Amino acid sequence: MTDHRTPAETAVRQCLNLAAEESCLVVTDDERAPIAEALYEVAGEITDDAVVTRYPPGETHGGEPPEPVAAAMAGADVVLAPTTKSLSHTRARTEANEAGARVATLPGITDEVFVAGLEADYEAIADHCETVHEQVTGADEIRVTTDRGTDVTFTVGDREFLEDTGIVHEPGDMSNLPAGEVFVSPSSADGTVVVDGTMRPHGLLEDDQAITLEFEDGLVTEISDPEIRETVEGAAEEVGDAAYNVAELGIGTNVGVTDLVGSVLLDEKAAGTIHVAIGDDAGIGGDTEAPIHLDGIVCEPTVEADGEEVTLPRAE
Incomplete structure (x- = not known):
């Protein structure tokens, strides 16, 4: 038990x-x-x-x-x-x-x-969040690339990077637990995202299960996975283009997560990963409401803020 x-x-x-x-x-x-x-x-x-x-x-x-x-x-x-x-x-x-x-x-x-x-030290996780936050705050563009084919540029616009530290001590504070990420609801995105970590409803992806998402002007225009595509199209019947919205770019900072387990809740916090979400962003600094918020985790990324590489924390 x-x-x-x-x-x-x-x-x-x-x-x-x-x-x-x-x-x-x-x-x-x-x-x-x-x-x-x-x-x-x-x-x-x-x-x-x-x-x-x-x-x-x-x-x-x-x-x-x-x-x-x-x-x-x-x-x-x-x-x-x-x-x-x-x-x-x-x-x-x-x-x-x-x-x-x-x-x-x-x-x-x-x-x-x-x-x-x-079973983690959330004060230490908060320190890692602060270190990443300092590197990306004020950037106009964030570019993410991987050896698996990800090459996408996010336009930050007037949106703010937020920290999910797990420390929820002040009135009005909110966190996802387990915690550990720095995230933004970007104003736009263009390029290719290859999800090779975890994504609902599949959980942890096998090597031959990588899911490709194509973004143009802030909307996902192609989804290689039929089941996820059907989910997004179903939401679009209700809310239109809001379902295709690029909702989030997140950078994992939880160094206690040593392996992905197939849970988006935990895996998106893993240090040394990023995640991209489609759909609703109204609760995280955006202005799009949709009945879905689908996160996909990308492993071993290189992240650049206005051309400067961001030093990412790594699992301990």
Whole structure:
């Protein structure tokens, strides 16, 4: 049986820094209850105002939770959300942050990822985030290349690079747990991305499974994988070109992730990788709303900020 105690302690005490006078809401669904109970148990040792709310798993990542859950999120000081489908890119999460809540989402969290990703020193991860952030902040263009064929240039525009450090100590702070990335919602992208790490719904990709994404003027124009293409086209029937939007460029900084495991939540944080997302970016500094946010992880990239190579952290 998996011991959830240590990672739960890290999440509640180090990452969220829950205090005795604060309220804590753990949002979960029927498939993530054991992890939620571990978080609740630790929170309940700190504050008398700890609650678990549970609902059936959502249908899509970025789908809104039931209204009573959204209202409870906006009323809490601290929110932890181990859910099957991601609440990161939802109005409920955004509105909770705007109301002052500190929020940590744990989308698709599994026992393996919970233990592997949260038995880490998040103060050290925050330092790696800061080092990368300093190198990319202020750049107009970010170019990413790999030996597998990736050659893509992202236009930053007026968007800001953000840090997902896992340290969620100030009102309105938000992090994905496990954490460890520097990311931006670029204003545009042109070129080729060859995803050779992890991408939903396939998980960890084999050598012959690499997925090619072609971008032009900020939209993905070609997707080599039929299943992912069908997902994006289905979303486009609802929201049009928003489904094809280049939503995110992220740079992994979690040096504790030594191997990819097939979970986007963990693998996108791996130091020495980058990831690119398609779809919704409204919750991360962009202005596009879509019912999808699909991340693909790219291994062993070279990253340049306005022509200067960025020094990436590496797994310990």
